[in-house]
Amino acid sequence: MTKDLKNPPIDRVDGRMKVTGGAQYFADFELPNMAYCVIVGSEIGRGNIASIDTKKAQGAPGVLGVFTHQNMPPIPGWDAPVGGEADGPAPKPDTIEKYRILSSPKILFDGQPIAMVVANSFERATYAASLVKATYTKQTARTDLEKHLAEGIAPGRPGSSDYLRGKADGYQSAPVTLEANYTIPVEVHNPMELHGILAHWTGTDSLMIYAKTQGVNATQDAMAQAFKIDPKKIHVHTEFMGGGFGMGLRTWPQETAVVAIARKIGRPLKLVMTRDQMFTLVGHRPYTVQTINMGADSNGKLIGIAHAATAETASYEDFTEATVNMTKFMYECPNVSTRYRIVRLDRSVPIWMRGPGEATGAFALESAMDEMAHKLNLDPIEFRLRNYTETDPEHNRPYSSKNLKEAYQRGAEAIGWNKRKNEPASQRDGDWLIGYGMSTGTFNAFRWEASARALLNADGSLTIQSAVTDIGPGTGTALTMIAHNVLGVPLNRIKVAYGDTSLPKAPTQGGSAIVSAVGSAVYDACTKIKKQLVDLAVKDGGQLAGRQADELMMADGMLSIEKEPGKKVALSDLMRTNNLTVIDKSADSKGGPELGKYSMYSFSVHFVQVRVNPLTGVVRVSKAVSVADSGRIISPKTAASQMIGGVAGGIGMALTEEAIIDHRFGRFVNNNLADYHVAVHADVPAIETIMIDKPDPIINPMGAKGMGEIALIGFAGAVANAVFNATGQRVRDLPITPDKLLRAV
Amino acid sequence: MAEYEHLEDEFGNADSSRRNFLKQSSALAALALTPVAASAAIDNGLDEKMAAAFEQMPLQVDINGTMRKLSIEPRVTLLDLLREQLHLTGTKKGCDHGQCGACTVHVDGQRVNACLTLAMTTEGCKVTTIEGLGTLDQMHPMQEAFIKHDGFQCGYCTPGQIMSAVACIREGHANNPDEVREYMSGNICRCGAYANIVDAIMDVKQGGVRV
Numbered sequence: 041m042t043k044d045l046k047n048p049p050i051d052r053v054d055g056r057m058k059v060t061g062g063a064q065y066f067a068d069f070e071l072p073n074m075a076y077c078v079i080v081g082s083e084i085g086r087g088n089i090a091s092i093d094t095k096k097a098q099g100a101p102g103v104l105g106v107f108t109h110q111n112m113p114p115i116p117g118w119d120a121p122v123g124g125e126a127d128g129p130a131p132k133p134d135t136i137e138k139y140r141i142l143s144s145p146k147i148l149f150d151g152q153p154i155a156m157v158v159a160n161s162f163e164r165a166t167y168a169a170s171l172v173k174a175t176y177t178k179q180t181a182r183t184d185l186e187k188h189l190a191e192g193i194a195p196g197r198p199g200s201s202d203y204l205r206g207k208a209d210g211y212q213s214a215p216v217t218l219e220a221n222y223t224i225p226v227e228v229h230n231p232m233e234l235h236g237i238l239a240h241w242t243g244t245d246s247l248m249i250y251a252k253t254q255g256v257n258a259t260q261d262a263m264a265q266a267f268k269i270d271p272k273k274i275h276v277h278t279e280f281m282g283g284g285f286g287m288g289l290r291t292w293p294q295e296t297a298v299v300a301i302a303r304k305i306g307r308p309l310k311l312v313m314t315r316d317q318m319f320t321l322v323g324h325r326p327y328t329v330q331t332i333n334m335g336a337d338s339n340g341k342l343i344g345i346a347h348a349a350t351a352e353t354a355s356y357e358d359f360t361e362a363t364v365n366m367t368k369f370m371y372e373c374p375n376v377s378t379r380y381r382i383v384r385l386d387r388s389v390p391i392w393m394r395g396p397g398e399a400t401g402a403f404a405l406e407s408a409m410d411e412m413a414h415k416l417n418l419d420p421i422e423f424r425l426r427n428y429t430e431t432d433p434e435h436n437r438p439y440s441s442k443n444l445k446e447a448y449q450r451g452a453e454a455i456g457w458n459k460r461k462n463e464p465a466s467q468r469d470g471d472w473l474i475g476y477g478m479s480t481g482t483f484n485a486f487r488w489e490a491s492a493r494a495l496l497n498a499d500g501s502l503t504i505q506s507a508v509t510d511i512g513p514g515t516g517t518a519l520t521m522i523a524h525n526v527l528g529v530p531l532n533r534i535k536v537a538y539g540d541t542s543l544p545k546a547p548t549q550g551g552s553a554i555v556s557a558v559g560s561a562v563y564d565a566c567t568k569i570k571k572q573l574v575d576l577a578v579k580d581g582g583q584l585a586g587r588q589a590d591e592l593m594m595a596d597g598m599l600s601i602e603k604e605p606g607k608k609v610a611l612s613d614l615m616r617t618n619n620l621t622v623i624d625k626s627a628d629s630k631g632g633p634e635l636g637k638y639s640m641y642s643f644s645v646h647f648v649q650v651r652v653n654p655l656t657g658v659v660r661v662s663k664a665v666s667v668a669d670s671g672r673i674i675s676p677k678t679a680a681s682q683m684i685g686g687v688a689g690g691i692g693m694a695l696t697e698e699a700i701i702d703h704r705f706g707r708f709v710n711n712n713l714a715d716y717h718v719a720v721h722a723d724v725p726a727i728e729t730i731m732i733d734k735p736d737p738i739i740n741p742m743g744a745k746g747m748g749e750i751a752l753i754g755f756a757g758a759v760a761n762a763v764f765n766a767t768g769q770r771v772r773d774l775p776i777t778p779d780k781l782l783r784a785v
Numbered sequence: 786m787a788e789y790e791h792l793e794d795e796f797g798n799a800d801s802s803r804r805n806f807l808k809q810s811s812a813l814a815a816l817a818l819t820p821v822a823a824s825a826a827i828d829n830g831l832d833e834k835m836a837a838a839f840e841q842m843p844l845q846v847d848i849n850g851t852m853r854k855l856s857i858e859p860r861v862t863l864l865d866l867l868r869e870q871l872h873l874t875g876t877k878k879g880c881d882h883g884q885c886g887a888c889t890v891h892v893d894g895q896r897v898n899a900c901l902t903l904a905m906t907t908e909g910c911k912v913t914t915i916e917g918l919g920t921l922d923q924m925h926p927m928q929e930a931f932i933k934h935d936g937f938q939c940g941y942c943t944p945g946q947i948m949s950a951v952a953c954i955r956e957g958h959a960n961n962p963d964e965v966r967e968y969m970s971g972n973i974c975r976c977g978a979y980a981n982i983v984d985a986i987m988d989v990k991q992g993g994v995r996v
Contacts, residue, residue: 051932058940059928059947061875061915068874162869163860232879232887232941232975282877282941283975315880512939512976681935681978688977713884713973720970724979726962 046733049677050531053516054280063280065233066250071240071308075104076162077298078169079317081151085181085706086386089145089154089174096171097157102164104305106172107156107297112142113304115296117266136384139356141293148355149388150181150707151320153294158305162312181386181706185327185352192350192381195360203368203378205433210375211344214335216415222332222404223773226352226699227325229393230718233282234315235292235322239299240308246273247299253278254288255548256507256541262291263299279539284511285689286392287322289550294321319699319711323391326351328363330404340416340426344375347405351397353382354389361397366482367405369434369639371427386706392550394689395752398483403693406479406757407772410764419462420478420761421448432639440638440738441745443669444480447645450730451478451667455647464768472651474662475766481644481754485671485736485745486553487631491544492561494523496569496623500597500612501533504565508546508558509539513748514678515554521674522559522742526566528594529611544626552642552746555674557629560740564627567741572625573599573611576618583609583617631740638738642670644750646690646758652766657778659763661691665728666755671736671745679747683729686751692719693752694759695775846907848873849917857904864888864899867914875915875944879973886972889945889952890914896952898971915944918951926994927951930985938976946972950986951996959990 057063082089094106107113118140139148142156155172159165182188194200211217238250247269253259256276264271281288294311302309313321328351335343347367353359364378395402413423428445431438452458460476461467467474493505504523510516516536524531537543546558574592577584577599584592584601593602600608615623649663666683673679696717702709710716735743756774763781764770771780841856848871857866864881867873867890876899879887883901890899891913919925927947930936937943949972953959958968965986966979974982989996 052935052937054940055932055935055937056921056924058937058943059915059931060919060921060924061873061944062921063940064874065877065941067878068868070869070872070874161858162865163858167860230975231939232877232885232973233939234878234880280941281939283939285975312878315882315884514938677935678938681938681976681981684980685938685977688974688979712882713880714882718973718975719977719979720973721966721979721983722970724966724977726983727980 047521047674047676050517050521050675052514052678053520053536054510065280065282066238066252066278067236067310067312069238069250071238074308074310075158075160075305076165077301077309077311078157078165079153079294079311079313080155080157080169080172081317081320082147082154083174084147084176084178085150085183086179087147088177089147090177092154092172092174094155094172097168100164100168100171102159102161103157103168104160104307105158105301106168107142107158107301108154109142109144112297113300115266115300116268118143136358137356139293139354141297147176149320149386150705151317151388156297156301158301158309183385183387183701183706184703185329185350185383185385188383188385189329189350191383195358195380195382197360199362200360200380203376206375207344208346208377211333211335211346214343215338216336216412218332218334218408218412218415220332220408220411220772222330222407224325224328224400224403225774226327226701227393227693227697228319228699228716229285229287229323230318230713230716231283231285231287234313235287235318236310236312237295237298238308238310239302241303245269247275249274249276249299251276251278251295252281252288253291254281254284254509254511254550256509256539257545258548259291260541263296266296267299274541276541277539278509281509281511285394286396286550288511289391289548292322315713316711319708320388323389324699325393325396325400326353326359326390328400330363330401332404332408334408334412336412336416340418340423342371342373342427345373346377347401348379349401350381350383352385352387352390354387355384357389358382359390361392363397363401366398366401369432370405370480370482372429372433373427395749398749399693399753399756402479402481402754403756403760403774406754407760410477410757410761411770417462421452421457424448424480435639437637437639440485440640441671441734441736442643443732443734444643444645447643447667447669447732451645451647451665454665454728454730455649455663457647460765464765469651471655472653473766475650475652475762475764476647477650477758477760477762477765478645478647479754479757479761481646481750482641483552483746483749483753485640485642485739486551486556487560487635487740488547488553488557489628489630490546490557490561491626491628492558492565493544493624493626494562494565494569496527496611496615498612498615498621500529500610501535502527502529504534504536504562505543506538506546506558506561507541507543508554509549511549513682514675515549515558517678518555518559518674519562522562523566526563527570529597533597552748552750555744556740556746559674559742559744561627561629563741564629565625568625568627569623570594572623573614576614577609583614635738640739640745642668642745642747642750644668644754646755648758648762650759650762650766652763652781654767657781659695659776659781661759662725664725665730666751667730667732668747668750669732670747670750671734671739672743673731673733674742674744676731679731680729682747683751684727686755687727688719688724689752690755690759691723692717693774694756695777698775842905844905844908846909847911849913859903859905861904862900863890863902863904863907863912866904867899873914873916877941877944879942886949887942887945889948889972891948891952894955896949915948918947925951926989926992927985927996930989934981934985934988935978936982936985937974937978942972942974946974946982950982953986954990954996959986962987
């Protein structure tokens with residue numbers, strides 16, 4: 041049964057390791073005789089390597105090998121699909137070219153690895169890498185999406201097909217209409233930890249990998265496929281990961297290459313990429329252009345929405361995401377059509393970045409909603425409420441739970457929405473214009489299959505095991521709380537082991553799905569232990585003989601009679617008297633068929649107050665309130681941190697983040713953290729987070745839905761809407777930099 | 786060089802004659818490891834260049850209260866020395882360009898980016914890393930405050946944030962949240978724990994404990 045009470049805030053279970061420097065990330069492991077790998081990237085964006093001179097690098101001190109397309113050791117599973125492709129394997133388009141690292145002289149994108157240099161120290165490998173010289177036959181690199189929009193193709197995946205409800209042009213006949221284009225630039229995940237891998241062949245066909253991956257099982261499978269060896273012989277460890285935000289959702293080609301080279305040189309091999317390589321070799325949020333057509337009647341009822349998006353992908357792989365999906369079900373509207381296209385460019389392949397396509401789409405939809413509200417002279421919340429829907433209009437079925445109205449109301453109170461004036465550019469504080477904006481976010485709530493194991497030890501302590509990684513949201517902390525709620529074992533007597541393929545199989549951490557998936561498995565395993573304990577206690581001769589199971593409760597390491605406080609038995613005593621040293625239960629957990637009757641989503645509402653300087657065009661987010669409607673909150677403290685993290689990411693997305701390509705060369709000009717501006721301390725104000733914290737009765741036994749994505753989805757729209765409210769200027773291409781505001785003036 | 790002639794570093798290498806050491810030790814080791822590459826280098830007259838690249842310099846530095854006598858290549862950064870040679874991996878590499886702050890350590894009490902600091906420049910200095918600030922059993926008040934306020938998520942930037950935060954208070958730059966935000970802006974947290982980090986720093990500052 042769902043616990044009826046709200047969970048208390050607890051400290052992060054891995055906090056002490058993290059603040060003392062004891063937490064070991066992949067690059068922190070050291071193995072005897074370990075060698076270092078450095079990647080040399082191509083200097084052109086399209087063409088062929090005409091010649092490559094590795095002689096000087098080969099001769100440099102400490103060099104153990106220089107690997108290029110001319111001498112790369114073969115990878116037996118090269119042509120098998122690489123794990124983690126979007127939405128299942130793409131249909132096999134024969135027209136699409138292949139990217140197989142260091143397998144041919146062909147260059148498909150700028151920065152593509154042309155050599156991997158291995159030496160016995162990092163410095164020697166880095167120096168030798170600088171000695172590798174290549175010449176090229178150049179072709180023109182097509183990297184500018186804006187110039188190739190007409191080349192959009194339908195991706196041919198079920199999730200990406202065109203959608204129609206009612207009439208495609210239903211918006212046209214409406215009395216009030218809007219047509220607007222919205223642009224999102226390339227954004228780069230840029231987790232603080234550099235990507236890489238440490239690979240160690242422990243035998244001819246056995247492998248130990250310290251990885252930066254959001255799923256150790258996924259990396260295990262990808263390597264098993266690439267090297268055609270038994271997955272059981274591949275051990276992948278990622279207990280700590282220094283952020284992912286989506287870039288660790290797949291195994292990247294250079295990881296596979298490092299494993300191959302490690303086998304060739306017969307030594308453990310470590311690759312730590314450089315920050316500029318993080319821009320080209322581990323994905324990005326794709327540049328996306330969107331058009332929204334919207335029509336409403338004079339009472340503010342939506343009549344039609346058409347949402348079209350075109351995004352870049354690589355020439356060698358069709359990346360897709362759910363950019364237009366929110367438009368299908370967010371508002372009650374009789375005529376809705378969506379269209380999603382991709383353009384194959386000479387760029388490295390994108391990968392889902394926090395919120396992923398939904399964050400891109402929400403910026404457009406929620407900006408458009410704000411623009412329409414303005415045209416209708418309605419308060420933006422009022423406009424949304426007039427088009428609020430209690431059932432999912434896309435699938436004609438109920439939501440498993442939706443408390444979005446309450447979220448609007450509580451967020452509005454917290455930001456002081458009543459101080460907002462509907463007339464733009466009408467509030468000042470000294471030199472600064474003040475504006476308020478809001479936006480909605482939503483993301484699927486999943487319940488994936490997962491396994492977990494729980495071991496109750498004779499001393500009353502509990503161990504929880506799952507292969508799942510914790511990339512930062514506090515997975516270990518949430519799993520601890522779930523186990524505590526089922527078995528009543530004190531929090532400090534629970535240990536969670538995770539991030540290792542020796543543990544029960546778990547899905548990749550992503551899609552805001554882990555508390556729901558792995559949490560349910562932990563819940564189920566602990567429930568099995570509980571049942572055994574109860575049976576032992578109430579059996580003839582047991583400490584609570586003759587009692588009914590439903591009279592019992594578990595708390596403080598005791599099994600007790602709920603209504604008779606003195607009547608209880610310690611779990612450790614119960615186990616001792618039954619000669620048990622451990623109760624060991626595993627569970628494979630998944631949702632039942634009843635889940636299919638519901639649409640399951642988490643929702644968020646973001647409110648911001650901005651200050652805009654009309655002389656400089658500078659925008660400061662001065663106040664932020666984020667409200668999460670994501671079911672029962674398992675770990676309120678870490679959940680609040682996820683929400684404030686979404687605000688920081690959202691401020692970057694709205695105001696500063698943009699990876700700029702010089703299209704003459706197909707190359708980034710700001711591929712470093714000094715020129716690609718993620719939000720820093722000075723950009724982020726104090727933030728208020730509000731949790732609706734009402735359990736979802738359908739999705740899983742805890743009633744919990746995810747929140748990693750909704751923390752970000754919609755935030756950039758809230759900022760753009762607030763900037764409009766402050767200035768009367770609508771910026772539709774992110775980021776909202778001062779030049780755009782000043783140009784508009 | 787004379788003053789170091791009788792030093793023996795922690796790796797057991799005597800440095801009485803740099804050139805001999807190079808030729809007898811590193812160069813031979815290299816020959817043993819990669820005979821083809823090394824022979825080719827010698828054939829091309831690169832042996833002197835190779836020797837130069839192998840050059841090791843003596844370094845004495847106090848790290849977390851222990852005087853270390855080391856022999857390192859002059860191009861090694863303090864960050865890579867700590868991580869790759871001294872097994873002090875609490876200090877993190879986030880950019881190697883002084884743009885992110887993940888590698889922040891104290892050198893003679895000042896916060897510095899270890900990635901921009903050549904290790905050789907710390908001769909005779911006192912270096913403090915996260916491992917030297919506090920331990921699991923005896924945490925520094927700033928480490929406690931980061932846990933209390935959940936001033937992190939993935940934890941990767943955390944050692945750098947904490948080292949920077951301690952210095953921020955010592956410098957007198959933690960008088961109000963806005964000042965903290967300004968003086969902590971060299972430490973990026975991509976998980977976005979900034980608001981909690983500021984709370985942690987203000988808590989320690991207002992608690993009045995000497996950091």
